[in-house]
Amino acid sequence: MSAVTAGARDGWLRVAAPVAVGVLGLLLWILVVDVLEAAPRMLPSPTAIAEELVLRSGIIAEDMAVTATNALLGLGVGAVAALVLAGLAVASRPVDGMLAPIVAAIAVVPIVAVTPILNTMFGASSQFGRVAVAALAAFVPIFVNVLRGLRQTRPVHRDLLRASAATGWQRFRVLTLPTALPYLTTGLRIAGSLAVISALVAEYFGGPADGIGTAIATYAKSGRASLAWAYVAGGIAIGLLFFLVTALLERLATRRSPQ
Amino acid sequence: MEHGRADAVHAVEASGVGKVFAGRAGEVVALTDVDLTVRAGEFVSLIGPSGCGKSTLLRLIADLDGASSGALTVFGKPAHQARLDQDYGIAFQQAGLLPWRTVAENIALPLELHRVGREQRRARVAELAELVHLGDFVDRHPDQLSGGMQQRVAIARALAASPKLLLMDEPFGALDEMTREYLQSELTRIAAETGAAVVFVTHSIPEAVFLSDRVVVMSPRPGRITDIVEMPFAGERDEALRESPAYFERVTAVREALHGAPVERANER
Numbered sequence: 001m002s003a004v005t006a007g008a009r010d011g012w013l014r015v016a017a018p019v020a021v022g023v024l025g026l027l028l029w030i031l032v033v034d035v036l037e038a039a040p041r042m043l044p045s046p047t048a049i050a051e052e053l054v055l056r057s058g059i060i061a062e063d064m065a066v067t068a069t070n071a072l073l074g075l076g077v078g079a080v081a082a083l084v085l086a087g088l089a090v091a092s093r094p095v096d097g098m099l100a101p102i103v104a105a106i107a108v109v110p111i112v113a114v115t116p117i118l119n120t121m122f123g124a125s126s127q128f129g130r131v132a133v134a135a136l137a138a139f140v141p142i143f144v145n146v147l148r149g150l151r152q153t154r155p156v157h158r159d160l161l162r163a164s165a166a167t168g169w170q171r172f173r174v175l176t177l178p179t180a181l182p183y184l185t186t187g188l189r190i191a192g193s194l195a196v197i198s199a200l201v202a203e204y205f206g207g208p209a210d211g212i213g214t215a216i217a218t219y220a221k222s223g224r225a226s227l228a229w230a231y232v233a234g235g236i237a238i239g240l241l242f243f244l245v246t247a248l249l250e251r252l253a254t255r256r257s258p259q
Numbered sequence: 260m261e262h263g264r265a266d267a268v269h270a271v272e273a274s275g276v277g278k279v280f281a282g283r284a285g286e287v288v289a290l291t292d293v294d295l296t297v298r299a300g301e302f303v304s305l306i307g308p309s310g311c312g313k314s315t316l317l318r319l320i321a322d323l324d325g326a327s328s329g330a331l332t333v334f335g336k337p338a339h340q341a342r343l344d345q346d347y348g349i350a351f352q353q354a355g356l357l358p359w360r361t362v363a364e365n366i367a368l369p370l371e372l373h374r375v376g377r378e379q380r381r382a383r384v385a386e387l388a389e390l391v392h393l394g395d396f397v398d399r400h401p402d403q404l405s406g407g408m409q410q411r412v413a414i415a416r417a418l419a420a421s422p423k424l425l426l427m428d429e430p431f432g433a434l435d436e437m438t439r440e441y442l443q444s445e446l447t448r449i450a451a452e453t454g455a456a457v458v459f460v461t462h463s464i465p466e467a468v469f470l471s472d473r474v475v476v477m478s479p480r481p482g483r484i485t486d487i488v489e490m491p492f493a494g495e496r497d498e499a500l501r502e503s504p505a506y507f508e509r510v511t512a513v514r515e516a517l518h519g520a521p522v523e524r525a526n527e528r
Contacts, residue, residue: 156355159323163349164369165342174368178359 027029052230060215064234067212070127071199071242074134075192081135082142082187090150090176107140112201119206130202130211137198142187149183150176185250192242200235212238268335270424270456271297271320276329278315278482288481289315293329295475295484299423302450302457304474306513312482313460314428318424321349321426333424338500345373347424348417348455350508352432354409356401362412363388363397369419387415390449407438414446418453425450431461440501443469447496464517468509469496476516486516 029046033039053060089096111133118129153175161171203213212235218226271502275484290312297303305313318324319331321341333341341347348369356365357379363384388394391411399510401409410430431439443466450457461467466475468490476486490509500506 156351156353157357159351160355162323163321163342166372170372174355174372178357203408239358
C-alpha cells in the first residue's frame with residue numbers, strides 16, 4: 001500500500017517539480033523586467049514576447065516551416081547516406097578502410113565553419129547550402145551508430161541462420177538490420193537536434209531571406225527584441241518536435257532489443 | 260517415395276574425422292580420429308569434460324565448421340549439402356530466439372527462409388506449437404517467456420522443416436533441474452513422435468542415460484571418443500525409469516567410462 005502511494009507521489013513530483021521551477025523562473029523574469037525595470041534593453045518581458053508570438057504567429061509559422069523543412073531534408077539525406085555507407089563498410093573491409101578517415105575528417109570539421117562557403121557556392125536564392133550543412137551534421141552520428149549496430153549480431157543467431165542455409169541478403173534482412181535498428185534510432189535522435197541547430201545557424205550566413213535564423217538576426221539587429229525572442233521560441237519548438245519524434249522512435253525500436 | 264532407402268541410410272556417418280584450429284600459440288587439435296555412426300531415428304548423446312570436442316563434433320555435423328580431415332556424411336551426403344538441403348534442425352544452449360519476433364514468427368523462421376507459403380507456414384506453426392505445448396503463447400514475444408518455454412520454442416523451430424535429424428548442443432544446460440527433467444521427458448516424446456534421429460551434447464550423465472539409445476563418451480587433449488555405452492531402455496523412458504536399478508546401473512557404467520578417461524571429472528565446468 002505505502003509503496004503504491006509512494007510511487008504515485010514520485011510520479012506526481014516528477015511532473016510538478018519542473019513545472020514549479022518554470023513558473024518560479026517566469027515570475028522572477030517578470031519581477032526583474034516589469035517591476036524592477038532592471039533588465040538590459042534586449043531582454044523584454046515574457047508577456048511582450050507572448051504578445052508578439054500571438055500577433056505574428058502567421059509569419060513565424062511560415063519561417064518555422066522553412067527551417068524545419070531544411071532540417072528534415074538534411075536529416076533524411078544524412079540518414080540515407082549514413083545507412084548506405086555503413087552497410088557498404090560492414091560488407092567490405094576495403095570500403096571500411098576508405099571511409100574511416102573521411103568520416104573522421106567530417107566529424108572534426110566544424111560544419112558551421114564551411115557554411116558561408118556552401119551558401120555562396122549554391123547561390124543566395126537556394127536553400128541547398130542550408131540543407132547540405134544539416135545533412136553533413138546529421139551524417140556523422142548516424143553513420144557511427146549504424147556501423148556499430150550492424151556489428152552487434154550474436155554468434156548464436158549467426159549460427160542459426162547459417163544452419164538454416166540463409167543467403168547473405170536474408171541474413172541482412174532478418175538479423176543484421178533488425179539488430180542495428182535501435183542503434184539507427186539512437187543516431188537519429190542525436191542527429192535530429194544537430195540538424196535543427198545546423199539548419200538554423202546556416203541561415204546566419206546568407207542564403208534566401210527566410211527562416212527562423214534569418215529573422216532572429218534581422219530583428220535582433222534592428223532592436224525589435226520581443227519579436228526576435230518570439231522567433232527564438234519558434235526555434236525551440238522545432239528542436240523540441242524533432243527531439244520528441246526521434247526519441248519516440250528510439251523507444252519503439254529498443255522495446256525488444258537483443259540484450 | 261524413397262522411404263526404404265532413407266531408412267537404410269545412416270543419419271550421420273563419420274570416419275577418421277578430425278578438427279584442428281589455428282590458434283595464436285600454434286595449432287590446437289580439437290578432435291582426432293572420430294568414427295561414429297548414428298542410425299536413422301537413433302538418439303545418441305555425446306558426453307565428456309570441457310574441451311573433449313563434443314560441441315566441435317556437433318558443429319562439424321551441422322557444417323557450422325568444416326572438418327580438417329576424415330569423411331563426414333549426413334544422410335549419405337556431404338555435411339555441406341545436407342545443411343543446404345535442411346536435412347537437420349538445430350538447437351543451442353541459448354535459445355537464440357529473435358527478440359523482435361513473436362513465438363510464431365520465430366518458429367516459422369526456417370520455413371520463411373525457404374520460401375514456404377504463408378498458409379502452409381501458419382498451419383505448420385500451429386502444429387509445432389501444439390507439439391511443444393505452447394499453443395496459447397504464439398503471439399507472445401520471447402522476453403515474456405520463461406527460460407524453459409524459450410527453449411521449447413527453439414526446439415519447435417528446429418523441427419519446423421520436419422528434419423530427420425535433430426542436433427542439440429546442451430539445450431537444457433542453462434535450465435533449473437525441475438524444468439530440465441520436464442523437458443527431457445518432452446524431448447523423449449517429441450523424438451518418438453517425429454521419428455527423428457537426435458545427436459545430443461550434454462554435461463550431465465543422468466540426462467544422457469535417460470534420453471539416449473547410446474551414450475558416446477569423449478575425452479580431451481586431444482578430443483576423441485573413448486567409449487560407447489548402450490542403453491537398453493527403448494520405449495520405457497518415463498518417470499519410473501529415473502528410480503529404477505537398471506537406470507542407476509547404466510549411470511554408473513557411463514561414470515566409470517568417463518573416469519576411465521585419464522583426465523578430470525565430468526560434470527565439471
